[in-house]
Amino acid sequence: MSAPPVVSIHPESPDPARKQIADQIRSAIVENLLMPGDELPSVRRLAIDLGVHFNTVAESYRLLSAEGWLDISHGKGARVLRRTATSLPDDSEREEFRQRIRHLVAEMRGRGMEPLAIRGMLLTSLEGIQ
Numbered sequence: 001m002s003a004p005p006v007v008s009i010h011p012e013s014p015d016p017a018r019k020q021i022a023d024q025i026r027s028a029i030v031e032n033l034l035m036p037g038d039e040l041p042s043v044r045r046l047a048i049d050l051g052v053h054f055n056t057v058a059e060s061y062r063l064l065s066a067e068g069w070l071d072i073s074h075g076k077g078a079r080v081l082r083r084t085a086t087s088l089p090d091d092s093e094r095e096e097f098r099q100r101i102r103h104l105v106a107e108m109r110g111r112g113m114e115p116l117a118i119r120g121m122l123l124t125s126l127e128g129i130q
Helices: 016-029 043-050 054-066 089-108 115-128
Strands: 071-075 077-080
Touching: 016 043, 016 054, 043 054, 054 071, 054 077, 089 115
Parallel strands: none
Antiparallel strands: 071 077
16 A cells, blocks of 8 residues: 555645645546555545545545546545546547646746746656656
8 A cells, every 4th residue: 555645735726625635636646656446544534634624525535536536435435446548538628738738837937937947847747647
């Protein structure tokens, strides 16, 4: 079993806590920090650790379950599933992805980050999921 993911809430983020939790767990799975069969902390345990309401964590787990990342069952907690892509993204999904990346790059450029540093971060992120 892998170590539990380090999930944190960033109050300054425009994303709600439930999205931050789901995004971080999803990333940990994609980057093989969490492996199929690994058990996640209970909803209450993670809620206490993060200082959020347990419904916030429960919503995150339910979202990840609906996406096929987790198996959640009452009394048994949440386990990482072996997930295979069901279909390739269509043109509109690819365009949405491109726009999200474009906006993130523009935001970081606006904060003064150099293009070479952004490129390095993007490449490092890609290497983490291969």
